[in-house]
Amino acid sequence: MAIEVFKSTAQLTDGMRVECVARDHTIILDEPKELGGTDTGMNPVEAVLCALGACKCIVARCFAKAHRIDLQDFRVEVEGDLDPDGFMGKNKDAKIGLSEIRSKIYIKSSSPKEDIEKFVEFIDRTCPVADTLTNSPKMVTELKIER
Template identity: 60%
Template sequence: MAIEVFNAVTESIDGLQVSCRARDFEFTLDEPKNLGGTDTGMNPVEALLASLGACKVIVAKSFARMHNIKLNSIKIELSGELDPDGFMGKNPNAKIGFSKMTSNFYIDADNTQEEIIAFVEFINRTCPVADTIKNTPVMENKIFL
């Protein structure tokens, strides 16, 4: 199968607000007031957590039938531990990004506990966002002045 290319455009709006666009969709990211924003949207790390959770839900819904999982509902609560002193340059020893990310799965399925655990392991192995976080891609920057 050919490689698919996905695109997004981000652009400064006002203060720390950022317009995020992909295809015909748009949303705004911002920072909470205590981090210098106006709190008009999720911040980028919250959006990353939401993207990770959404990806896992989509994988679950897409592959449940193939794995004989009778999925009634799925919810994933995500949390990430981040020391803002790393990003703010206040502590050179603090990690800049998340040091830990946790996914709490709430699954209602007509399956055994063992089947559900195996399915969650499959979800975590198959989620493209999780794979991107765990196995960082080549990062390339081009500057246009």
């Protein structure tokens, strides 16, 4: 199967507010007021956590029947630890990004516990966002100066 390219654009608007577009969909990212934003949207770190939880939900929905899981309800709560001193340059030893991400999966199902546990392991192995966070992709930045 050929590689599929996903694209997005992030445009800084006012203050810390960023308009993010992918295909025909737009979301607004911002920072809380105490971090200099206007709190009109979640911040980028929260968006990453949401993307991880959403991806796990989608994987669960896509593969539940194939794994013979009676998926009645499925929710993922995700939290991560970030030391702002790393990003702000106040502590050179602090990690700039998240140091740990934790997921709590809530599933309503009549399937056996052992099958659900194996299914959750499958979800964690198969989730593209989890894989991206666990096995960092090659990062390439190209600069275009507009005058």
